Every structure is written in C-alpha cells, then in structure tokens.
Amino acid sequence: MSKQKQGASRGPARIRHLNRRAVLSHLRYEGDSSRSALGxxxxxxxxxxxxxxxxLLEDNLVLESENRPRDGRQGRPISxxxxxxxAAFAFGIVLRPTKTSTELGMxxxxxxxxxxxxxDLKVEKHQDAEILIKSIVKAVSLLEAAVPFPERVFGLTLAIPGVVENNTIPTSPKLTCIxxxxxxxxxxxxxxxxMTLENDVNLAATSELYQQPRLREIYFAYLYLYTGVGSGISLKGQxxxxSGGWTGEIGSLHVNRREPNTTSFEHLLTTDGSxxxxxxxxxxxRDDLDTLADYIDKRDPxxxxxxxxYCEHICxxxxxxxxxLDLDEVLIDFRSDKLFQRLKPRLEILLQSSxxxxxxxxxxxxxxxxxxxxALAALSHALETIETQNKE
Structure with a gap:
C-alpha cells in the first residue's frame, strides 16, 4: 500500500478514535446525555x-436507557x-504509616x-519491606474478591507517603523501609x-479535582497535616x-536554619508532634485531638x-x-474536624496580613x-487501554 493510501486510511480511523474518546469523556465529566445533546x-x-x-454500545462501554420527558408530555421516550x-475496574491502595505501625487503605x-x-488492613510488622509487600498482595486479593468482575481489572495505583521519582522513592520519612x-x-x-506509584497528597488533590469541578478553574494547594506534612499543588486542573516529583514537599523545610532551635515544618505541624x-x-x-477543642472552649490559657x-506555623x-504560587484556595486536611473548626478563625485572622x-x-x-x-488515578492511567481495546 502506498504512503498516500496509508495516510488516507489512518485519517478516518484517527478521527473515529478521537470522537470515541470525546464522547466517553463527556459522559464521564458531564453526566448522562441523549444522542441529540451530544452532537x-x-x-x-x-x-x-x-x-x-x-x-460503544457494542463494546459494552456505554448503556442506553429510556426515560420519559421531564415535562410529562406524551411522546417518544428520550434515550x-x-x-x-x-465495563472496567481499577484498584487503589494507600500506605498509612504512623511512628509505630502501618495500615493499608483499599x-x-x-x-x-x-x-x-x-x-483497612493492618500490616503485621512495621518497617519491614518484605512483610509490607506480602500485605499489599493480600490487599489485592481482598479487592479482587470484592469487585464484581475481577477479570475486568485494568490497573493499580499505590499511594506513597513520600517522594516518587521515576522508579525510586528517594525519601519516605515515616516508612523508610520503602x-x-x-x-x-x-x-x-x-x-x-x-501498577503506578504516586505521592499520597497529590492523589488527595486529584480526588478533590474529580469531586469539585470548580477547583479545575483555580490555583489551589492541598495541605496535609496528619502524621506527616506535605502539600499537593493544582494549577487549573493540572x-x-x-521535574523529579518533589513539588509540595515542604515538610523538611526549616523556618530559619541559622537558629539552632528552629525545626522543620514536619516537626512543627504533624499531629503526633507538638x-x-x-x-x-x-x-x-496523645491522639485525642477532639479533646483539645474542649480545652479551647474552656479558654485554657x-x-x-x-x-x-501552631496556627502561626500553619500560616x-x-x-x-x-x-x-499565588494561590486562590488552600484545602487543609486535618485529623480532627472538631479541632480544626476552632483553628480556622485564628488562621484567617493571621492570614489577613497577606x-x-x-x-x-x-x-x-x-x-x-x-x-x-x-483508585481514580489507576482508572485514569488505564482509560486509553480500556477505551481503545480491539479498535486498532
């Protein structure tokens, strides 16, 4: 076949592929639609x-159902x-270490x-890579038993409490064995x-982008304050x-290295610290943060x-x-909602000087x-495979 004929044959196939992905993306992010509205x-x-x-109907990626017009008029039902x-499934597993133990979220x-x-699945031995791997394998088995069609699982994403750089984990302060x-x-x-591995706070920001479409239009940071400290940054949906996965890793930053008593944000802001x-x-x-809210209400000096x-350090x-980054919004993921509601007014006052x-x-x-x-990241990584299989 000549190059000209090859190009001509690939052109319609390419357009069909793009149209297919566009329709699926629209249904994913905009919701159910009629054929007449899709055009x-x-x-x-x-x-x-x-x-x-x-x-798409033949490939079982899409379903079509009939509903009568919302205004109650008689006539042909709307499809x-x-x-x-x-059609497809994916798995997400989160490594959740503390100072003394590790659990797996699934x-x-x-x-x-x-x-x-x-x-959650408790890892039998803390800071042991071999035992941790066995626990992850067990978690995958539990997910396979739970999913309706395990033969349609297309991927797994593992949330890492640390930096993921290419195929290495340069640092994971709470889980050094990985x-x-x-x-x-x-x-x-x-x-x-x-399998893909991604920073845990970046994945939290990804989840919020999916759940709150308004965040796709602004600059925001997801600030994680729990047994570790980190941030995920989203600039208009991205x-x-x-270049190496280190964006948002503020935990190791010191406020002033020249002062011998100055410590890092990790030490100042972890909920299992001060x-x-x-x-x-x-x-x-030590972990009953809700109780601190009661002491605040009592005005304990x-x-x-x-x-x-603590609020000053958050600021x-x-x-x-x-x-x-000139942020529009900061989402703060804090272990105790009750305590954070007491902290938030003080934070807003302190930030007024900005x-x-x-x-x-x-x-x-x-x-x-x-x-x-x-879990969403695993699905996202697999979409190209899922939506183009058998269509080459």
Whole structure:
C-alpha cells in the first residue's frame, strides 16, 4: 500500500478514535446525555454520534436507557446514554504509616469513577519491606474478591507517603523501609496488574479535582497535616509534580536554619508532634485531638498559647506556598474536624496580613481523599487501554 493510501486510511480511523474518546469523556465529566445533546456539545454530526455510539454500545462501554420527558408530555421516550459501571475496574491502595505501625487503605473503582472502600488492613510488622509487600498482595486479593468482575481489572495505583521519582522513592520519612528502588522492583514481581506509584497528597488533590469541578478553574494547594506534612499543588486542573516529583514537599523545610532551635515544618505541624505532646502534658491520650477543642472552649490559657503558635506555623507554611504560587484556595486536611473548626478563625485572622489572602477550606472527601484519588488515578492511567481495546 502506498504512503498516500496509508495516510488516507489512518485519517478516518484517527478521527473515529478521537470522537470515541470525546464522547466517553463527556459522559464521564458531564453526566448522562441523549444522542441529540451530544452532537452540539461536541460539535459532531448526528451521523458521527450515531456511529460512535453504536460502537460503544457494542463494546459494552456505554448503556442506553429510556426515560420519559421531564415535562410529562406524551411522546417518544428520550434515550439517555451513560457509562457502563461494570465495563472496567481499577484498584487503589494507600500506605498509612504512623511512628509505630502501618495500615493499608483499599478501594476499588468502577468505570464511572464510583469508588468503594474496604476496611483497612493492618500490616503485621512495621518497617519491614518484605512483610509490607506480602500485605499489599493480600490487599489485592481482598479487592479482587470484592469487585464484581475481577477479570475486568485494568490497573493499580499505590499511594506513597513520600517522594516518587521515576522508579525510586528517594525519601519516605515515616516508612523508610520503602526508600530506594528495591521495594518497587520486588513489588512489581508480585503484582499482575499495571501498577503506578504516586505521592499520597497529590492523589488527595486529584480526588478533590474529580469531586469539585470548580477547583479545575483555580490555583489551589492541598495541605496535609496528619502524621506527616506535605502539600499537593493544582494549577487549573493540572497536578504540579515538578521535574523529579518533589513539588509540595515542604515538610523538611526549616523556618530559619541559622537558629539552632528552629525545626522543620514536619516537626512543627504533624499531629503526633507538638499537639500530641500537649495532650500528653494535659494527661490525655496523645491522639485525642477532639479533646483539645474542649480545652479551647474552656479558654485554657496554656492550651490557647500552644494552639496559637501552631496556627502561626500553619500560616508560615501557607505563606511559603502562596508566595511562589499565588494561590486562590488552600484545602487543609486535618485529623480532627472538631479541632480544626476552632483553628480556622485564628488562621484567617493571621492570614489577613497577606497581600493576597487565599480562601481556607477543607477537603470534600476528608480522610478518604487519598484513597479515592489512588483508585481514580489507576482508572485514569488505564482509560486509553480500556477505551481503545480491539479498535486498532
């Protein structure tokens, strides 16, 4: 076949491929639609829509259902097109380390993006890479047992509490046993699915982008304050990772290296750091942050002083990010909603001195944002394969 004929044959196939992906993307992000509405929305002819939809229905990627007109008029029912939830599935697993233990969060997501979480799995031995890999393999088995059609699983994303740079983990302060490349190489040998590894806070930001479409139009930071400290950055819908995956890694930053008593944001802001020490001093459980809210309500002077300093450190972290990125909003993922509602007014007062004050809010998904984001990321990585299989 001549090059001219090859180009001509590839042209229509390429256009068909693009139309197919455009229709599926529209249904994914805009919701169910009729055939008549798809054409104008995507600038496609009625014939093109009909051709693409027939293919997608044949491939079981799309379902078609009949609904009567909403105004109650008599007439032909309207056919609504939607993604088939059982067309494909993907898995997300989150590594959740503390100082003394590690748990695995697990979720599977269907083709529409709806995720279902399973109960956390406790890793039998902390800081042991071999035991951790065995636990991840067990988590995959549990997900396979839970998903409706395990033969339609297309990928897995693992959320890493640290930096992911190419095929290595340069640093993971709370889970040092996974640092380097050996953990990743060993794990890939045990997992049968295409697997990606991504920073946990970036995945939390990804989840919020999916759940809150308005965030796709602004600059925002996802600030994670829990047993670790980190941030994910989104610039108008794009997660900023940098050239080596280090974007947003503010935990190791020191406010002033010249002062010997100055510590890093990781030390100042982790909830198992200064706040846990305060709780211990008060005779309370170190992880009972809700109790601190009660002390604030009672206007305990010592608690107010420590909490006020903590708020100042949060503002320092926000100002570092804002000075570089000119943020519209900062979503703060904090372990205790009750305590954060007491901290937020003070944060907003402290931030008033900023020349451009970002809005302070909390994630819609809360503590499940990273898990939801991991499952969604696995699905996103697999979409090209799912939506073009058998169409080459």
């Amino acid at each position: 104008p929305a995507l600038s496609l002819s009625a014939a093109a829509v009909s051709s693409v939809m027939n293919d 609504l097109l939607s993604l088939n939830p059982n 979720a599977w997501v269907d083709y529409t993006g709806k995720s279902t979480a399973l109960a 640092e380097g490349s050996e953990f990743i190489e060993s794990l890939r040998q045990e997992i049968d699915y295409p 997660i900023l990772k940098g 706040l846990a020490d305060l709780l211990k001093e008060l005779g309370e459980a 010592h608690v107010l002083e420590v909490v006020d300093i 320092d972290a926000i100002n570092v990010l804002n000075s570089v 020349r451009r004050q970002p809005v302070i809010s909390t994630p819609l998904m809360g503590k499940e944002a990273t898990l939801n984001g991991a």
